[in-house]
Amino acid sequence: MDFFSVLYYRFKKVWKAVRLYLVIAGPGLVVMIADNDAGGITTYAATGAKYGYHLIWFLLLLIPVAYYVQEMTVRLGAVTKRGHAEAIFESFGAFWGWFSLLDLMIVDWLTLVTEFVGMTAALGIFGVPAWLTVVIVVLLMSALVLNGRYWTWEKIALGFCLINLIYIPAAFMVNPSISDIVGQGLIPNFPGGLTNELFFLLMANIGTTIAPWMLFFQQSSVVDKGLLEKDIKMGKVDTFIGSIITVAIAVFIVVVTGTLLQGVPIDDAATAAKLLMKTNQYIGAFMAIGLFDAGLLGAICISLASSWAFGEIFGWAHSLNTKVKEAPWFYISFFITLVTAGIVPLIPGAPLVLITLFVQVVAVTLLPAALVFLILLLNDKKTMGEYANTPLQNMVSTTIVVAIITLSTLYGVSALFPNLFQ
Amino acid sequence: MRAINQFLSKIREINKRYAKPTVEMSRAVKLSLTILRIYLFLLVVLMIYKFITVIKVV
Secondary structure, three states: OOOOHHHHHHHHHHHHHHHHOOOOOOOHHHHHHHHHHHHHHHHHHHHHHHOOOOHHHHHHHHHHHHHHHHHHHHHHHHHHHOOOOHHHHHHHHHHHHHHHHHHHHHHHHHHHHHHHHHHHHHHHHOOOOOOHHHHHEEEEEEHHHOOHHHHHHHHHHHHHHHHHHHHHHHHHHOOOOHHHHHHHOOOOOOOOOOOOHHHHHHHHHHHHHHOOOHHHHHHHHHHHHHOOOOHHHHHHHHHHHHHHHHHHHHHHHHHHHHHOOOOOOOOOOOHHHHHHHHHHHOOOOOOHEEEEHHHHHHHHHHHHHHHHHHHHHHHOOOOOOOOOOHHHHHHHHHHHHHHHHHHHHHHHOOOHHHHHHHHHHHHHHHHHHHHHHHHHHHHOOHHHHHHHOHHHHHHHHHHHHHHHHHHHHHHHHHHHOOOOOO | OOHHHHHHHHHHHHHOOOOOOOOOOHHHHHHHHHHHHHHHHHHHHHHHHHHHHHHHOO
């Protein structure tokens, strides 16, 4: 075979793999990019504003953390063809099942409220009233799920994921010093020592990287998409690419606020966007658009995670491939969750700070349980067969899970008792 | 009333369907579930304590 034949053969092989990936791609990318939700954007903006580029190395460490946890849901979903809620009910019984389902419902609803808070604040910067934002979001999301096809829903969701990349041009527009990013950001360091404040921010970054709804969402999404055992390899690639993109976006946000807002106290991403507008209106606008998109993506995934879980347990039809007539309860539960959460930010004097606090605390009760169940399910050789965790996978995933549980517990407890660690 | 009864019978049906865990209850699984129970119990105690102290302040 001559050189060009070899080249052509290799190109065809790679192109075939790329085409296969494009078919399988979706659940991993969507869940990972949606992980950068409104709360996540605030955390990254605050990280950059407080510590500049110094914690970029820590964000990069979160790539394997996110990947190893989420890839387990791909295997579990593809092999068992069941969502995470159903898997917990069936494997661990009704007690743990109800505990997980009710906890998921509470955490998802509270998180959804915070997404609406982020979205209304983001569009508020452009003069859009909060009620109009809520109406637009509810209509948009309803149209998205009511089209009756998982494929269409996923491709539109991927379109919103693309908008999330808006932080990349924003980071280039601030003209950051590459040598400073490399010198300060890529060498592990704790600026000013491991203080309580820094520790709290590190825990917040971990907390925003792995959220309970992500496990439930990706597994159900894999099932609804109809991925099979043979698709696991590409599903893992999808998750890995997603984990790189999500952390890359976080790094670009840190670069933006670390360059322009260092030393400025940031309570939320909307405040950061307003402050950035004073420096450069385009960068501020990009920040606000990104915040709205992040909240929207988070809302899309979170509301679906709950509806899928309820459908699995109550035996309702629960697929985006079904019409409203075929799966009325699936769509009704989706709509109720969405509307009730959307109304909360519109209530004058609503306890939004308390709700944010509750999200952190309640998530701490669900996340450890969901992660422990995940590892136990992946070790059930009777069900998982050759796709069960290997000893190496167990070692890595158990280390990550123990670290996440410890840090998220400290985060939750410090949210309950702010003076405890001072 | 009929809707509530239907809902309750659905809950009973779910409880019956998932009454017996299918995962093999090895020592590691039992230990993990026990630690999880203790962990959650302690968290609930902390939350109740916080709730009571907040109520007292109010």
